[in-house]
Amino acid sequence: MAGIGGAETTGKKVGWGLLNAVVVIYALLPVLWIVSLSFKSSATLADGNFIPREWSLENYQNIFSTSEFTRALINSIGIALIATTIAVVFGTMAAYAIARLDFPGKNLLVGVSLLIAMFPQVSLVSPLFEIERSLGLFDTWPGLILPYITFALPLAIYTLSAFFREIPWELEKAAKMDGATPGQAFRRVIAPLAAPGVFTTAILVFIFCWNDFLFAISLTSTEQSRTVPVALSFFTGSSQFEDPAGSIAAAAVVITIPIILFVLFFQRRIVAGLTSGAVKG
């Protein structure tokens, strides 16, 4: 590639630059629009200006002034974190077993988890609703955490077993020969090497739980367990005569922040190529 003439490379660069710009604008424009909406005062809300003529924090004050949003925020964070933790812990164990062991029914297990991942969630909502009602799980945290884990686990198992398969098995044998118990071998050799995979999976699962609307709206009925995406749809504005668009925009901005933080926090730990050098090559 290095030998290609200067004109062509500049042309290429410009082309790529343009393409990138288009993609970035396409992806970010709605986000920026929401941000701009959230900073408009209720009077200027519908003026159609991209840059607010009158900056105000009114919307943010509004959403945090009632328990409707704050309570939903707590629910969302709690439910997503718990579901992520459980899914990642169990997913790690399952993926490790799938990648390392040959046990009867392994293919069945993989097949079934794939099936769950492919199952249309919509068709599960009404039976889940009935089941949770009769079990008393309806409108509780566990009532949402359980279905989230169910759908997040296959995702976690798939991503993680791909990561585990990348780790040379000989490392584990070497650890055993060096005097490690299976537990020590896992903790001191395998886990550190699988960490990037675990964090990647955690991010994916967290985003899945955080963004879910379908289960959240069907399996909750009160503030007690309603998550933010649902609470948003119930926004009516602080008074009945107010357009809730500003509040919704502010809430939308607020709930994007944890995701960004989550990704930024874990991205540092996702160091690619950590396993290189373990074996020859």
Next chain:
Amino acid sequence: MAEIVLDKVTKRYPDGALAVQEVNLEIADGEFIILVGPSGCGKSTTLNMIAGLEDITDGELRIGGQRVNEKAPKDRDIAMVFQSYALYPHMTVKENMAFPLRLAKVDNATVEKKVKEAAEILDLSQHLDRKPSNLSGGQRQRVAMGRAIVRSPKAFLMDEPLSNLDAKLRVQMRTSVSRLQKQLGTTTVYVTHDQTEAMTLGDRVVVMRGGVVQQIGAPQFLYDQPANLFVAGFIGSPSMNFVPATLENGALRSIIGDVTLTDRIRQLVEAADAPREVILGIRPEHFEDAALVEPAKLSAGGKFTHQVDVLESMGSDKYAYFNLTGEQAASAELQELAADAGSDDVPGDGISLVTRLSSASGAVEGASADIWFDADKIQLFDPSNGRNLTYTER
């Protein structure tokens, strides 16, 4: 330090594959044992059973007189060097080498001291703080050795530890492995594919085929007195020549000349109750250019005249290759050896012969040459089962 005894050790994998069959092997304290054999013959499996990484299906494994079949690897106090080195990529060289000691809960000062010692022996002192990914192949190999020696285990197991190195480095590391083992005097079991490693490193060599031990002995003994066709063909490079031959009234007829058997060989052959049709085996160095052989010896050996196919002059001596017309010696062992060497699909009827002649030989490529061989150096094999008919315990 301890002796290792394999008593009728058998391995059958869950899928039914019988990888190792009734291996009996007594490894003395401090001995350097080499396992060789073609790919898939069960060398790694045997090693892994000694290590404890594979369960033993049947038989008993004793280390230092104690049955260890049921012991986990960590309780056997054995170190292993893997073909891929298996260094921990997230740890520095120092941490890699210290790992076994840390697991053994050795105190910090001792860890420091032992790692330092090992690093000095292996010339790794200036690399202690680097990660394995930044090291060269040879350095990684030494780190793997270092990790094995720091805790002074009862035995070392090495599975083709040098096979990932380039040829030059391999020679270097071969001598240092040998020196290290002598220095430490630790019992070592070493798996290899490499002829030279097998011949030069070990006190004794174990030749395996299809999970069965073929012969155990000192390298030179295996070379001189192979128990069967397989060992004869496997040990030695270039390998032994095999030619079909007929035994008749104390004389041996073959395409490379007829000879009268020497008294020594006749006695052995009679004692072994040899069949009429045999396979004649003879090593390349037992041929000579007939023009250079003293007349007295000349008549005591066999002689043939044929066109030289290829001539390679090595300076010290010459290798002359011949392609004789005739049926190749046929036996299951030879076919397997050819398959392992990857030469089973080389087209070419007839018998190919490798001879090593002295550098004074006037043989010319493409021209005819008179070749003599030493009648007392031949080995005869039974084609039906590969048994060496001229084998002596010496």
